[in-house]
Amino acid sequence: MQSKNRSLKEAKVAEIKEKLEKAQGVVLSEYQGLNVEEDTQLRKALREAGVEYRVYKNTLVTLAAKELGIEGLDQYLQGPVSIALGYDDPTSPARVLNDFAKTHKKLQLKAGVVQGELFGEAQIKEIASIPSRDVLIAKLLGSFKAPLSNLAYLLNAIAEKKGEEAAE
Template identity: 30%
Template sequence: MTREQKTELVAELKQKFETTPYFYIVSASGMNSAETSNLRRMCYERGVEYRVIKNTLIKKALEDQEVDYAPFNDNVLKGFSGVMFHPESGKVPAQLIKDYRKKSGKDKLQFKGASVDASLFIGADQIDRLIALKSKQEMLGEVIAILQSPAKNVLGALQSGGHKLAGILKTLSEKEEQAA
């Protein structure tokens, strides 16, 4: 790869890291071509972009970002690295990694680190935590449901109370008519 190609790739990666809030760094070393093909197929099916990139190029692309990715330099950007990008969810790549490992063996695809909405997750023990994360849409849905709940309760009480009040008034008016 020429110096110009590397510069172009770093610029492209910088843009990708800026615009994609969810990316994972994994190690797929020791995988044969069939296993790698399986991984790429799973990524494609789930809308995950997977690219194998040299660690030095990843480091250069992460240097000028708003988020401090320095913790990645110590453990994450060592050895063979592949980057998984997903534009909408921080959960999808984590689930993909877990599913792939269950299917192909725990030693085949190693999770090294991730950035989810500028929060860093480092180490294989973080994968279950990432799967449990809720997306922004899920959290907004829960907040809206919580906010709507009291309003629905008040409306329900007013409507049922209104029916009761109308029934009482009707009964009283009928009693007055019978008494007269």
């Protein structure tokens, strides 16, 4: 019986380790006090943002983090802790959880790991203010487009002026 239990725990640690390794952004939060409706809203918002939301035993997460060389995470794994894992956008777990926590005071951000680096609560809240990758790309493309539009407008105005002078 003992070896079966041990093998189940080892499999769970391997699963957590794989998820932590794949994730670009991980945020730990304390969710105690949320009712079922609020938890459902949170899970829906995270799912829509492409973020996986799980609750694991703290000891198993600690073991997986140590195997990956993530130091200091165990100090945040006290009490009921949930884990949000973002695989595409490293800021999305922090952004969604922070937005939800603004209207639901019982949800508290604890810490996070973004691209392998551990951050505390204050730093995770700063990371949450960074726009998503798609928004940043749209802004970049917009900044490229504006000068080109102005150039096209200027060239068109010059062409029209020369056309008017030739007609006279």
